[in-house]
Amino acid sequence: MASHAIQIKNLYKIFGPRGRDYVEQVRNGLSKTDLNVKHGHVLGLQNINIDMPAGAITVVMGLSGSGKSTLIRHVNRLIDPTAGEVLYDGVDVCKMSESELRAFRRHRTAMVFQKFALLPHRTVIENTIYGLQIQGVSREESEKKGRHWIARVGLDGFENHYPNQLSGGMQQRVGLARALTNDADILLMDEAYSALDPLIRVDMQSVLLDLQKELKKTVVFITHDLDEALRLGDQIAILRDGKVVQQGTGQDIVLHPADDYISAFVKEVNRGRVIKAQTVMKPIAGEQSSMRIPGEMTLEIAAKQMTEAGLSNAVVVDQSGKPIGSLDLHSIITAMVTPTSHLTASMVAA
Ligand SMILES: Nc1ncnc2c1ncn2[C@@H]1O[C@H](COP(=O)(O)OP(=O)(O)OP(=O)(O)O)[C@@H](O)[C@H]1O
Ligand SMILES: [Mg+2]
Structure with missing residues (x-):
């Protein structure tokens, strides 16, 4: 073809x-x-x-x-x-x-x-x-x-x-x-x-x-x-x-x-517009948030939606809607402001 x-x-x-x-x-x-x-x-x-x-x-x-x-x-x-x-x-x-x-x-x-x-x-x-x-x-x-x-x-x-x-x-x-x-x-x-x-x-x-x-x-x-x-x-x-x-x-x-x-x-790039939720999410532990966000969503948009909903946690889901991890505002902010060389391996498991 x-x-x-x-x-x-x-x-x-x-x-x-x-x-x-x-x-x-x-x-x-x-x-x-x-x-x-x-x-x-x-x-x-x-x-x-x-x-x-x-x-x-x-x-x-x-x-x-x-x-x-x-x-x-x-x-x-x-x-x-x-x-x-x-x-x-x-x-x-x-x-x-x-x-x-x-x-x-x-x-x-x-x-x-x-x-x-x-x-x-x-x-x-x-x-x-x-x-x-x-x-x-x-x-x-x-x-x-x-x-x-x-x-x-x-x-x-x-x-x-x-x-x-x-x-x-x-x-x-x-x-x-x-x-x-x-x-x-x-x-x-x-x-x-x-x-x-x-x-x-x-x-x-x-x-x-x-x-x-x-x-x-x-x-x-x-x-x-x-x-x-x-x-x-x-x-x-x-x-x-x-x-x-x-x-x-x-x-x-x-x-x-x-x-x-x-x-x-x-160096000068707005990292929040580039890095995806699934890249910085953590394993799901404890109580699950009511909010679902797709893994492909950028951090900037995820942060915006979480703040607007008044939540500091969200469950990251794959394309089929299956939970694959959890994301909190703190790790979003860390990923957005941390220079690449200081990110730990687990944070950049792209
Ligand atoms: N017809 C040509 N004869 C000789 N050298 C050329 C010719 N066309 C391009 N070059 C050289 O090839 C290199 C690449 O040029 P090119 O125009 O592809 O760069 P560019 O990345 O498009 O640059 P710009 O951002 O300025 O448009 C340069 O060193 C340029 O001087
Ligand atoms: Mg050119």
Whole structure:
């Protein structure tokens, strides 16, 4: 069965005329700096292995120059790898013929950009259906689809406005409507929200999460913002100097940062929004609370519900409703304020 997953395997990208000649040396430890200083080539990506599951949001995070854009551009082969594979449904995108690639890009992938890339002299509806028009879809059908998605991103009534009549957040909604109108399985979003004001940005994250519940696209989302990564990412891969330094769920990364680089990233994070009830619960002992909370609930929400109910204890239940542990306000607060290195093993039995 087609699964629309993306797998990146042993991927290397070395920019420069003789990139291939240096792959072996990079494999054997030649650093980005040495490759540049001694050989005048730029190490873009090295030995990238990431499975991006179908229907999930994979976030790629890292500082400027770490290789995020280079990586996402491999997914629709705007960049050819120096070595390695990019598999979609098990097919190597890098081996597709020109016509296969064109069809893949048009029908399977859609990009959402930071700068929106809207055509200024076209209205919202015309921008939204531009891709379908190019594909030769009838005006009637493309308008029907376009209007549907414009409404779904919350722009009902703005169909005939021009981009410069819209705020940044609204323009980004048009960008999203345009991407969704193409009906692609894969959404590629490179710093799509980075230029937006903080509140608008959170709004747009909500729009994406709401749509995703129903659409289940395979989303590759690039950001250098940890809060955004934690909110959106079903899984997160962190890049540094073209290498994956850690990948896992947001909770994995916050609780067990792989090195100092990542610790520095996660230091300021609101841990209550990331750590789940089941991660810090204790064995059930004594009298049981009347309150039930799901194991997947974050501590912040659990704490809020417990305080509102005037309770200091709750029973944590699994998906079938079976009790699996007990949670009290004290351990919630401890987990929210304690640096990872001071949490005891039993507290982080993730
Ligand atoms: N066409 C190119 N030729 C040479 N070097 C390049 C090219 N494109 C990217 N690079 C280099 O590859 C590395 C990764 O760049 P990339 O643009 O992927 O980083 P990024 O993580 O997207 O950064 P940012 O957050 O600034 O967008 C950088 O060292 C960059 O200078
Ligand atoms: Mg970039």
